[in-house]
Amino acid sequence: MxxxxxxxxxxxxxxxxxxxxxxxxxxxxxxxxxxxxxxxxxxxxxxxxxxxxxxxxxxxxxxxxxxxxxxxxxxxxxxxxxxxxxxxxxxxxxxxxxxxxxxxxxxxxxxxxxxxxxxxxxxxxxxxxxxxxxxxxxxxxxxxxxxxxxxxxxxxxxxxPTFPTELTDEIIAWIPAAYKLVIERYSTLLSCSLVCSAWLPASRYQLFQELWIGTAERYDLLVSRVLRSENMRSYLLFVRKVYFYTARDTFKGKSFVLEFAGHLPNVTLMTFYDGTVEGLSSHPSCVVAISRFSTVRTLSITDGKFPSFGDLRRTLSFLPSLTSLQLYDPSWPDPSTGPSPRLSHGASTVRRPALLGLNLSLGTDPPNRRRAQQFIAWLSETATSSSLLFLNMSCVGTFGPSFKCFGRGIEDLYISVHEDDADIELLLSGLTSLEVLHMNFQYALQHDTWVQFERLVHSLPRPTQLLSLDIDVNCLGPPELSKLAGLEALDEALQPELFHKLRAVKLQVAYHGDSTDPEEGPAELREPMLTVMKNKLPTLYDRNIIEVSAYTFQPAPVLDVEPPTDPNAALS
Known part of the structure; x- marks a missing residue:
């Protein structure tokens, strides 16, 4: 006007x-x-x-x-x-x-x-x-x-003259993709929201797409100025993802689930880092309230400490739309002094998750092995045993024999391989639907690595179904091509008669140096590796399905002088 x-x-x-x-x-x-x-x-x-x-x-x-x-x-x-x-x-x-x-x-x-x-x-x-x-x-x-x-x-x-709002809205919508760092993204969107009223709706829509809660003060402001504000509460409808990365004691006496139940009807992902899972299950009534997050499909928990295994089990069971679960180093009381790993599920009326994807990582010490086996024993009796399509796991031997029941439907598998890991062969032998396999060899590359690889891929019951194969290996010391001795076993293991549907083989070599090693990057490795591929992988090279990449890990140099501990020392 x-x-x-x-x-x-x-x-x-x-x-x-x-x-x-x-x-x-x-x-x-x-x-x-x-x-x-x-x-x-x-x-x-x-x-x-x-x-x-x-x-x-x-x-x-x-x-x-x-x-x-x-x-x-x-x-x-x-x-x-x-x-x-x-x-x-x-x-x-x-x-x-x-x-x-x-x-x-x-x-x-x-x-x-x-x-x-x-x-x-x-x-x-x-x-x-x-x-x-x-x-x-x-x-x-x-x-x-x-x-x-x-x-x-x-x-x-x-x-x-003014730009049409359709154009500015489209530009603002690209800001999250242009700025990967959250602080840069927020700062840019806040600036856009203050330009004029025409930019405000699109800016606020993008601002509320993701909630990053990094301090107790930020959480309190979200509750007081948004959740409890009649004017601002409607913007919670825009929220799709929630990330908590605060200190472990942030949610003492607070419960995110109880306060926001029913107010985030469109959130699809919740992530809890560094012990913030207390905001998810800090009160007994959270078990019922969490069912109101009916649209959450992905739940990620890192370093989460649960009061009991039953608390974790109920949390997962009461999320009705949960299809993807990521658990990294979770903990609860040692099962050796708690309930038996074989729970009486027949008497339980709690709904079970039907997961499509599972990322699971626990330690290899005895208490964590018992936790892992308790979790898998329960999960194997849920609908996940037949619905699971993607599995990413650390040491297979940590989880016990219950993993055999997940093999019927898994199509995509990411596993860490250790020396003499016979449990992996047992797992692979039951994967009748596998199409994508990613193996990360955790030990230093040696001649026996390729022998072990050949043994593992030949344990697949239906190798003709495999479409993609990723292999990550590690080398210690400076990048020397002599450390790829025995690589020809890879070419022999992947014969076209057995793997005729195979469309991509990706080999990634990581060199771990020390501070005295000369710096050599992937550019210096490229041409020699191409020569190695032609000589040792002739069949894969002729089929044009092999891709090799390399990178180096160079540790940070040791400082001669200790850096100042006072963060304000540089200002003096």
Whole structure:
């Protein structure tokens, strides 16, 4: 709507004071008052500069009257920006005031860093009528120590062209893909949301797609300012993913499940890092409340400590749409002193998960072996035993013989291979539907590695179904091609008669050096490896299905001088 905006141009009676008008937009009226005062320093020839800035904005498109205050950093001086919002064709009362804290940043040119002091400024918005037939009148009253102010009005007509919202919405939608770091993504989206009202819906939609909760304060703000706000609660409908990565004790006395049950109807993924799983199961009533997260399909828990195995079992059973589970180093009381691994499932009425994908990693020490076997024994009696399609696991021997029941439907398998790991052969022999196999050899590459590989792939009951094969191996020391001795066994093991559907074989070699090794990257390894492939893998090379890559691990150099432990030492 082509309103004629009136922006006050403010000046003071002193020669050292000036005015700065910010860039204006068609949908926003903004005024800036800048007062600069030089104060002689009695102790030195240096001078102190006091910068006071007041930002007042009027946004005609917001639907509610509210005071929004955002901290910022402008021109070297700390300031706070306040916005007053009203409805279209409505008027602000002559008594409507916006009060906010104003930072006065004092600079000492001899030290080159600021000392901040705080005072309070009342800004009154008077005689504002949002009507197409009237001008917008905006005046500012500064209630600090009195100084004579004179007001002039500058008429600005917003006739500049604007981008169509369909275009800006599409650009904003690409921000999450362009910025992988969460802090960069959030900062960019917040900046977009403050440009103008036309950008606000798309910016908020992207901001609320993912919730990253990294501190207890951030969680409390999410509860107080979003969950318990009638105006903001509706934005929880946009949430698709929730990530918790706070300290272990963040959720003491709190429960994410109880507070947000029913308010995140579209969330599909929840991730809990570093012990934050307490927010998932910190109260007995969480078992019932978690069933209200009916759209969650993926659950990831890292370093989660459960009160009991039954607590973990009920958590997984009461998520009705759960299809993908990632458990990394979970823990609960040692089963040797707790319930038997063979639970009486027949007497239980709790629903079981029907997982399509499972990532599972536990330690190899005796307590973790017992936990792993207890978990697999329970999971093998659920619908997962017939529904599982993808499996990613650490040491197979950790999980016991119950894994045999998962072999009927698995199509994609990622396993870690250790020396003399006979349990892997037992697992592979039952995979009648396997199409993708990824093997990560955890020990240093040696001649017997390829012999073991040949034995493993020949244990597959239906090798003709295999479509893709990934092999990761490790070498110690500098990259020497002599360490690939015996590689011809790979070519012999994957004969076309047995693996005629095989379309891709990816071999990745990781070289682990030390600080004294010369740095050699993949570029120096490429040509020699191509020669090795031609000589030792002639069949795979002729079929044009082999791909070899290499990279080096170079440890960080040891510092001669200990770095300072004080994070502020660099500022002194």
């Amino acid at each position: 082509p309103f004629a905006y009136i922006i006050p141009r403010i000046s003071t009676s002193t020669a050292t004071s000036g005015v700065a008008l910010e860039h204006y937009l068609p949908v926003e009226v903004r005024a800036t008052l800048t007062i600069t005062k030089r104060i002689p320093s009695p102790s030195s020839a240096a001078s102190t500069i006091e910068v006071v800035q007041i930002h007042v904005g009027l946004r005609s498109d917001w639907a509610h009257r509210a005071a929004i205050v955002q901290s910022g950093f402008d021109g070297g001086g700390i300031c706070r920006r306040g916005y007053v919002s009203v409805e279209d064709d409505a008027a602000i009362s002559t008594k409507s005031n916006l009060s906010f804290g104003l930072s006065r940043c004092v600079y000492d040119s001899s030290r080159q860093w600021p000392r901040a002091y705080h005072s309070t400024v009342d800004v009154a918005i008077r005689d504002v009528a949002l009507s197409p037939s009237n001008h917008h009148h905006l005046s500012i009253h500064r209630h600090l120590p009195p100084r004579p102010l004179s007001y002039e009005y500058l008429f600005l007509r917003p006739d500049m």
